[in-house]
Amino acid sequence: MSRNPTDNCVDVDLVVNGEELRVRIEPTKTLLELLRELLGLTGTKCGCGIGECGACTVLLDDRPVNACLVLAGQVNGGRVRTVEGLAVDGQLHPVQEAFIAEHAVQCGYCTPGMIMSAVGLLEQESNPSDDQIKRALAGNLCRCTGYERILRAVRRAAGRQHAERQDG
């Protein structure tokens, strides 16, 4: 990362959804602002902006983080994944499919963050218990769907992923 003396911005090198990028950004901007405003990746939502709601959850080096709490400069050299990067060749990720199948979406505002937290969990633990799922989603708030359907969706995705790994 280098600072440009003319505009006080910094150059940040990072990988977003598999694409290597260099962005110039003010050092006080957050990863959330980088994604939404600079890159146009508006799938990641801004709910509270203070780390309370989880709507802005993305994966940073495979770990879920609140993008509103991470400064853009902190991701220099990092690998970020957002909801836009989940589908492959037009095929939704199993967690996305499970949210649809279980009707775990109403307004959808929390959904990208929920899904990224669930993906982060399932990559670490392919067959999580309900307690593990609840802990992983504890930082993601939903005000309309109700958590039971969301829990069922993650369970469904886990079952499928688990079965696929055992078959493979």
Ligand code: FES
């Ligand atoms: Fe980041 Fe709410 S917008 S936690």
Ligand code: FES
């Ligand atoms: Fe509306 Fe969760 S679906 S906040």
